[in-house]
Amino acid sequence: MQSRWDIGEPEAPTINKETEQLKSELLTLNMGPQHPATHGVLRIEIWTDSEIVAHAIPHLGYLHRCMEKHSENMDYRGVIPYVDRLDYLAAMNMEWGYVMAVEKMLGTEVPRRAELLRIVTAELQRIASHLMAFGTYAIDLGAFSPFLYAFDMREKILRIFEEVSGARLLYNYIWIGGLWNDYTDDQITRVSAFCDEMLVEAQKYHELLSMNKIFIERTANVGVFSLQDCFDYGATGPILRGSGYKWDLRKNKPYSLYSEFDFDVPVGTGEIGQPGDCWNRYIVRMREVVESVKIIRQAIAKLEPGSVMGKVPKIIKLPKGEVYVRSECPRGELGIHLVSQGESKVPYRLKVKSPCFTHVSMLPRVAPGQMIADFVATVGSIDIVLGEVDR
Amino acid sequence: MSTATTESVREYFADMINGVVTTLKGMWITSKYVWGVTPVSIEYPEVREVLPERSRMRLFNDVQNCISCTQCAMACPVDCIYIASEKMPEGSEIKKTSNGQPIRLLLTQFVIDTALCCYCGLCTTVCPTECLTHSHDYEFSQYTIDGMKYDYLAPDVIAWRDRIVKT
Amino acid sequence: MHNELVDLINKNVPGASATLNAAPDAKSDSTISVDANSIFKVVQFLRDNTTMPFNALQCISGVDYLDYMEVCYVLGHFDVNAPRDLILKVKVTDRVNGNLDSVVSVYPAANFQEREVFDMFGIRFNNHPDLRRILCPDDWQGWPLRKDYVAQKYYADMEVYPDGKMNFEDREFIVRQDMIKKAQLAAAKN
Numbered sequence: 025m026q027s028r029w030d031i032g033e034p035e036a037p038t039i040n041k042e043t044e045q046l047k048s049e050l051l052t053l054n055m056g057p058q059h060p061a062t063h064g065v066l067r068i069e070i071w072t073d074s075e076i077v078a079h080a081i082p083h084l085g086y087l088h089r090c091m092e093k094h095s096e097n098m099d100y101r102g103v104i105p106y107v108d109r110l111d112y113l114a115a116m117n118m119e120w121g122y123v124m125a126v127e128k129m130l131g132t133e134v135p136r137r138a139e140l141l142r143i144v145t146a147e148l149q150r151i152a153s154h155l156m157a158f159g160t161y162a163i164d165l166g167a168f169s170p171f172l173y174a175f176d177m178r179e180k181i182l183r184i185f186e187e188v189s190g191a192r193l194l195y196n197y198i199w200i201g202g203l204w205n206d207y208t209d210d211q212i213t214r215v216s217a218f219c220d221e222m223l224v225e226a227q228k229y230h231e232l233l234s235m236n237k238i239f240i241e242r243t244a245n246v247g248v249f250s251l252q253d254c255f256d257y258g259a260t261g262p263i264l265r266g267s268g269y270k271w272d273l274r275k276n277k278p279y280s281l282y283s284e285f286d287f288d289v290p291v292g293t294g295e296i297g298q299p300g301d302c303w304n305r306y307i308v309r310m311r312e313v314v315e316s317v318k319i320i321r322q323a324i325a326k327l328e329p330g331s332v333m334g335k336v337p338k339i340i341k342l343p344k345g346e347v348y349v350r351s352e353c354p355r356g357e358l359g360i361h362l363v364s365q366g367e368s369k370v371p372y373r374l375k376v377k378s379p380c381f382t383h384v385s386m387l388p389r390v391a392p393g394q395m396i397a398d399f400v401a402t403v404g405s406i407d408i409v410l411g412e413v414d415r
Numbered sequence: 416m417s418t419a420t421t422e423s424v425r426e427y428f429a430d431m432i433n434g435v436v437t438t439l440k441g442m443w444i445t446s447k448y449v450w451g452v453t454p455v456s457i458e459y460p461e462v463r464e465v466l467p468e469r470s471r472m473r474l475f476n477d478v479q480n481c482i483s484c485t486q487c488a489m490a491c492p493v494d495c496i497y498i499a500s501e502k503m504p505e506g507s508e509i510k511k512t513s514n515g516q517p518i519r520l521l522l523t524q525f526v527i528d529t530a531l532c533c534y535c536g537l538c539t540t541v542c543p544t545e546c547l548t549h550s551h552d553y554e555f556s557q558y559t560i561d562g563m564k565y566d567y568l569a570p571d572v573i574a575w576r577d578r579i580v581k582t
Numbered sequence: 583m584h585n586e587l588v589d590l591i592n593k594n595v596p597g598a599s600a601t602l603n604a605a606p607d608a609k610s611d612s613t614i615s616v617d618a619n620s621i622f623k624v625v626q627f628l629r630d631n632t633t634m635p636f637n638a639l640q641c642i643s644g645v646d647y648l649d650y651m652e653v654c655y656v657l658g659h660f661d662v663n664a665p666r667d668l669i670l671k672v673k674v675t676d677r678v679n680g681n682l683d684s685v686v687s688v689y690p691a692a693n694f695q696e697r698e699v700f701d702m703f704g705i706r707f708n709n710h711p712d713l714r715r716i717l718c719p720d721d722w723q724g725w726p727l728r729k730d731y732v733a734q735k736y737y738a739d740m741e742v743y744p745d746g747k748m749n750f751e752d753r754e755f756i757v758r759q760d761m762i763k764k765a766q767l768a769a770a771k772n
Contacts, residue, residue: 084716084717085715085716085717085718085719088717088718090726092702092727093726093727093731098492099490101490101537102490102491102492102537103492104535105492105533105535105537106492108535128609129609129610130609131608131609169441169445176455186467186469186470187467187468187469188469189469190467190469190470190471190536190549191470191471191534191536194533194534194535196535196536196537204536204540205469228444231440231441231444232440232441232444232445233441235437235440236437236438236440236441237430237433237434237436237437237438238434238437238438241434255637255638255660256638256689256690256691257689257690257691258638258639258640258641258658258689258691260660264660269660270662271660271662276662276665277665343609343610344610345605345606345609345610345611346610346611346613346654346669347609347610347611348611348656348667348669350640350658350667357640359640359641359656361641361643361654361656361669363645372645373643373645373646373727375641375643375644377640377641377643377656381694381698382691382694384694385690385691385693385694389690414717415717497752497753497755497756498756499755499756499759500759501759501762501763502763502766523759524752524755524756524759526752528752564752
């Protein structure tokens with residue numbers, strides 16, 4: 025049967041010589057839109073030969089909310105609640121990406137305290153997002169209790185965010201020019217207390233799941249993204265790092281104040297399995313949690329009292345021009361392409377390059393030749409959030 | 416028996432033992448939670464969580480302080496605030512809001528469609544008299560979607576306000 | 583960096599006629615415009631050259647300027663020593679049959695991105711392996727992100743903007759108030 029996905033020559037399904045004659049026609053199977061392993065409403069049309077996937081075709085758009093069109097009719101501040109709803113598990117990072125683009129065109133100087141608090145907030149959000157990835161990935165593979173541990177810790181972060189910003193999930197907290205509210209001293213103390221607790225917990229997670237033999241059997245050497253594939257498909261974030269390439273925007277092209285911070289970029293080394301497989305992607309996330317804790321501690325040590333809001337005109341009008349601003353989100357690099365025509369209160373065009381969108385396009389590349397159960401593990405390991413894919 | 420077979424047999428059993436050991440380790444961690452851990456869930460209607468001060472729940476407008484400036488309606492990203500006002504009838508005294516701003520317009524309509532509201536809080540930050548605020552009232556489910564429309568000029572607003580301010 | 587790139591492209595790709603759109607200040611990014619017919623060759627050259635290679639395509643974004651449409655290819659070089667970004671632009675003037683050469687065979691990342699541009703702007707990509715709508719349903723009409731887009735009234739026997747879900751009462755109240763005000767003003771003038 026002719027494949028609709030001829031790019032990159034997908035490998036033929038591995039079929040034994042003896043069973044070749046038993047081969048019958050391919051079976052079409054719909055994974056989703058309501059499937060627990062797709063973390064949202066993603067439909068993947070799989071063509072299977074018995075248990076082996078021959079082709080996988082993702083069908084997107086079930087959560088399409090025309091966010092880009094909406095934002096063309098809204099003033100620059102009004103877009104922030106919409107940007108929140110892209111990646112609802114890491115809303116702070118999304119806000120920051122958008123806000124950075126506007127600030128760059130506006131030429132606003134953000135106060136130092138605000139930048140440091142943004143880093144604290146974004147790294148807390150990164151931990152929360154990675155915990156969610158950890159918990160749901162375990163559920164995908166049939167382990168239920170890690171999910172409860174992850175949500176226990178995530179809840180603590182959400183409580184802090186609720187006190188600081190007023191909302192639990194969709195914050196509208198990072199504003200153009202600074203932050204809405206300041207952290208109180210009490211909240212800062214709670215963040216540091218959380219950091220101490222998180223390090224102990226992270227160790228526990230490794231014993232609980234990472235080194236579990238069953239988990240390793242399910243994930244090691246499964247769904248391998250080679251480094252060349254990652255570059256070809258423009259993969260970023262934990263996917264690229266899991267394939268063994270040391271690339272992190274915070275380190276290599278530092279934005280905000282990240283150049284002042286001392287932290288490592290964990291990469292998949294292949295100590296178990298091989299670089300680029302599901303286990304290595306998973307372990308990169310778990311190690312990033314520890315690095316984020318490091319960054320938060322340093323940021324808190326640097327904090328000085330001061331204002332958290334820079335000087336921003338009451339009605340924001342951007343000069344004519346365009347920017348492409350990248351920032352490192354938990355799932356990869358977020359790119360905001362913002363075009364302004366000048367003398368207008370609304371963006372002329374706002375394009376969001378979401379990391380998950382590119383990662384979904386890699387699925388047809390790795391799927392051929394996998395077992396269906398392994399394919400579920402692969403989909404789970406790219407930590408997909410459909411709000412961001414469909415926008 | 417050849418060495419290759421011995422090796423593979425040894426690996427087979429080593430794998431098995433490894434699997435059992437790592438699983439037991441995980442179960443040991445979880446089993447610690449059987450005793451001595453108090454439940455974290457609360458028994459909702461009887462016990463209620465105290466919301467943080469900055470929590471953003473249902474919007475509330477104190478119409479006595481509203482100067483009909485319509486800034487909130489313009490800031491709203493989902494256009495869920497409907498305000499209409501007209502000129503004060505001549506000869507009436509000009510009242511002042513709690514922070515001293517004169518009320519020059521007569522508010523004739525202040526409706527918020529809570530079904531559309533996204534609780535972003537942008538409207539409350541632009542309000543010059545701080546009359547539009549997020550209350551801590553989060554229990555307002557309705558039978559119809561029209562019930563989600565709140566008219567803040569309705570006669571029972573005072574009673575309603577008491578209920579909101581209490582929480 | 584941009585100046586060198588423009589020279590490099592013009593020297594090596596005949597007919598590309600690359601021009602630099604320099605940003606006036608640090609508030610916006612400089613971009614490079616190339617001829618629409620040579621986009622495939624330019625992208626291929628940018629990936630394969632040795633002086634200033636770009637190893638990844640980050641995104642393809644379309645912008646509608648009403649008299650023409652623009653497609654921006656955002657290329658990136660993921661290299662620890664020399665990270666760089668480039669916005670490469672081509673103009674599409676034909677609003678009905680606008681088409682470009684697909685770059686999927688250069689960067690497979692372009693597959694979904696080009697489908698999105700096709701979905702939102704209606705620009706067709708020649709030699710694309712699977713050019714279907716990606717975010718909108720397959721039988722949706724119109725190109726949503728164009729500035730002159732008007733949504734269709736019915737989709738599969740469903741109303742697209744159902745009146746029952748709009749709050750007309752309160753909107754009409756405001757409109758009525760405005761009319762009363764205007765009438766009062768007119769009466770005062772007379």
